[in-house]
Amino acid sequence: MKQYLDLEDIKDLDNLIQKAITLKNNPFHHQELGRNKTIGLLFFNSSLRTRLSTQKAAQNLGMNVMTLDLKTDSWQLEFEEGSIMDTTKAEHIKEAAAVISQYVDIIALRAFPTLIDKEQDQKETILKSFQKYASVPVVNMESATAHPLQALTDAITITEHSIVKRPKVVLSWAPHPKALPHAVPNSFAKVMQMMDVDFSITHPKGYELNPEITQNTPIIYNQEEAIENADFIYAKNWSSYTDYGKILSTDQRWMINLEKLNNAKFMHCLPVRRNVIVDDSVLDSDQSLVIQQANNRTYAAQAVLKELLENL
Numbered sequence: 116m117k118q119y120l121d122l123e124d125i126k127d128l129d130n131l132i133q134k135a136i137t138l139k140n141n142p143f144h145h146q147e148l149g150r151n152k153t154i155g156l157l158f159f160n161s162s163l164r165t166r167l168s169t170q171k172a173a174q175n176l177g178m179n180v181m182t183l184d185l186k187t188d189s190w191q192l193e194f195e196e197g198s199i200m201d202t203t204k205a206e207h208i209k210e211a212a213a214v215i216s217q218y219v220d221i222i223a224l225r226a227f228p229t230l231i232d233k234e235q236d237q238k239e240t241i242l243k244s245f246q247k248y249a250s251v252p253v254v255n256m257e258s259a260t261a262h263p264l265q266a267l268t269d270a271i272t273i274t275e276h277s278i279v280k281r282p283k284v285v286l287s288w289a290p291h292p293k294a295l296p297h298a299v300p301n302s303f304a305k306v307m308q309m310m311d312v313d314f315s316i317t318h319p320k321g322y323e324l325n326p327e328i329t330q331n332t333p334i335i336y337n338q339e340e341a342i343e344n345a346d347f348i349y350a351k352n353w354s355s356y357t358d359y360g361k362i363l364s365t366d367q368r369w370m371i372n373l374e375k376l377n378n379a380k381f382m383h384c385l386p387v388r389r390n391v392i393v394d395d396s397v398l399d400s401d402q403s404l405v406i407q408q409a410n411n412r413t414y415a416a417q418a419v420l421k422e423l424l425e426n427l
């Protein structure tokens with residue numbers, strides 16, 4: 116692996132899942148691999164899990180870690196080619212990416228969408244600019260349209276907890292008071308399409324994800340019908356993709372409760388709003404996998420970093 120910008124960078128998903136599970140059983144086995152190597156974690160946006168789990172993954176591999184919060188602790192970056200930089204942006208990505216590449220061996224980056232300018236968000240300007248101007252591998256820690264470390268985590272978690280050969284997995288939209296990005300549902304849909312699962316998506320009309328991502332995945336507008344006999348229910352809010360970034364509904368009837376969960380396992384990437392997305396009774400039950408999912412963030416990141424280190 117030369118970079119991890121999206122799930123297409125994975126050559127063999129099953130193999131990578133098994134490697135992550137092996138690392139989970141023996142996390143310090145490859146401490147020499149990362150010795151004298153450094154990862155730079157660059158955040159344009161907040162994080163709890165991604166920041167700590169990626170740091171832990173790197174440390175498990177013997178790496179040094181440097182973290183920079185670009186929103187608060189660094190110069191504002193200019194990404195436009197040929198820009199006359201006479202306003203607030205003090206440093207161009209060309210210099211910034213080249214300079215950071217001299218300090219670190221891998222750059223990992225988080226940059227959320229605007230949810231205002233669809234065309235701009237779809238271009239993935241920040242992620243792609245780092246890829247273009249950095250001379251070291253780049254890892255996506257959630258960009259405008261994708262969260263491939265979360266998706267790999269989710270694939271690992273479903274693999275670990277499946278008790279049938281081909282589980283039924285349903286991605287259900289759930290209500291939320293703020294407009295949220297499409298990165299997690301996009302990447303979850305993509306990774307489920309790469310696995311041998313019975314996968315469908317349920318959401319209110321108007322919440323269709325990018326059709327280039329959902330492709331032939333069944334979309335069922337009736338949640339009750341969609342989740343019947345599900346083995347895994349993955350709840351997530353996202354804003355409208357068509358009416359870009361808008362909240363079209365906050366209908367609480369879409370919240371997941373124990374009755375809807377039935378015999379299924381509950382999944383969510385976290386952070387989650389209790390009693391808005393999902394009822395307390397679900398999160399506090401043995402059927403919730405959210406904590407195990409968050410734990411797997413470390414081993415997903417570790418499997419990816421190990422592949423990158425082996426190719427430096």
Ligand code: CP
Nearest residue numbers: 162163164165384385
């Ligand atoms: N799931 C996830 O990416 O969590 P953080 O936003 O806390 O990193």
